[in-house]
Amino acid sequence: MSRLATSILKRDQMVERMAAHPLSLSLGAVIVFAQAAIYVCEIANIPFGTMLALNLSEPNPGGLLFAFTHYAPLAGDELGSGFSAMDFLVSVTLFLVCGLSLLSSGPAVEHYYGTRKTAAAFVLCMIGHASIAAALPYKYAFSTLSFATFLIVTSLLVQLERRETRVETQNDFRMALLFAAVVLATMSAAFREHGSYDSLLAAVAVGPAFAVVGFVLNWKLQMRAVRLKGQGKVGNLYFVEEIDLLTRNEIQDRMDRLLEKIATHGMDSLDAEDQRFLKSASRRLKPSETEEPTR
16 A cells, blocks of 8 residues: 555656646646635635535536535535534545545546546536436535546556556555445435435446446547558557558559459449558558669
């Protein structure tokens, strides 16, 4: 565990991660500052958590920032309604689960999908979380738990695809975080009075569902790109064009057969793969012909 924490929090690696994975680190920083402000206000009996939580029955501008709060609205929902120690404990636990998920899984997912796709996934997770919360009786939504579980499940799927045994410790830690998220959502919804906790169950349902759908969709798009281009990468597998594996004589023989086919049946007789091969073969054979010494 200490080795895992050291690998995550090394000073030189933090700078490298900030440059390579800006979304994960910047999102984590925003959550830290937002959470600190919420704690200060809540302890002073100002329901800042309520102001930033998304209440779809009574929408407010601050609700648009619901992804950055991990403090459940207090039972009174009004100024001076009182500080709840148990809500504070739940919020700290929720904050730690989401923060550790961003640190441990965010860079891996951002490296796999890219910053833009990961940012789009964040927006979709928040929309999905809010949509399901709208169907619940209290219509509250708060926390980045849906995105955190999305990151955890996606990182596990990526490692499962790569089958790297050297990251088993990280995978165990991510599984523990996912288990903690599910237990926290279930226990808080069951034993805390405020109905806003029910939205945490929606969060742990949305995140993994989007992770699986997004992973499969991305895999299919990569396979489609490989079929169109004849080369590319799907997961950790690299595909190259067939022409790169053939000798010059083999390329010339197949090209002659294709030209004969065109002469007999016309250009429309070639399928997409034959046309791609003919185009690539022309580019490859042309340099060989021009390299002949001139007299």
